[in-house]
Amino acid sequence: MQGVHGYRIRSDGGVRLELTPTTNSPLAIDISESTEMRIQRLITENPVIIFSRSACCMCHVMKRLFSSLGVHPTVIELEEDEIEALSASQQDSGGGGGGETIAPAVFIGGSRVGGLESLVGLHLSGQLVPKLVEVGALAL
Numbered sequence: 001m002q003g004v005h006g007y008r009i010r011s012d013g014g015v016r017l018e019l020t021p022t023t024n025s026p027l028a029i030d031i032s033e034s035t036e037m038r039i040q041r042l043i044t045e046n047p048v049i050i051f052s053r054s055a056c057c058m059c060h061v062m063k064r065l066f067s068s069l070g071v072h073p074t075v076i077e078l079e080e081d082e083i084e085a086l087s088a089s090q091q092d093s094g095g096g097g098g099g100e101t102i103a104p105a106v107f108i109g110g111s112r113v114g115g116l117e118s119l120v121g122l123h124l125s126g127q128l129v130p131k132l133v134e135v136g137a138l139a140l
Contacts, residue, residue: 035085043107047137048073051086052104058116059104065123071137078103109135 033041042049048066050073052059059075066073078086083103106113108131113119122128132138 035082039082039086042074042076044110046074046107047109047135048132049107050075050104051083051107052077053083056104062104062106062116062119065119069129069132069138071132073106073137108132108137 039051048071050059050062052075054077063073063075086102086105104115106115106119113122119128122131129138129140133140
């Protein structure tokens with residue numbers, strides 16, 4: 001199990017949590033859970049989630065788009081081995097094609113939207129806001 005040991009404020013306004021082993025933290029994570037299972041759990045538990053690489057400019061643009069709509073997504077920065085796990089989990093669920101990179105990847109309501117190009121396309125077609133309302137991430 002892990003708990004929050006400290007934090008560091010990032011230049012993009014986010015916070016990076018430093019985790020240490022503990023058994024009594026409300027933020028405990030089951031370390032016996034595989035990376036693929038943890039990614040799937042995070043996708044189902046969060047109405048809007050972005051999986052990103054460290055210091056990803058495309059993720060920054062995604063966050064700005066959501067912020068302009070009044071939505072604040074959960075953003076998870078993945079290590080290289082975790083990106084491979086995200087790739088594997090998306091191949092298992094039939095997502096991840098279309099020539100887009102694996103990370104950053106946006107999920108809304110448990111469904112993969114894709115990368116920045118797909119997110120912007122969804123927004124320009126007028127389908128993003130209704131989708132956010134449908135999953136409860138945005139109230140009109």
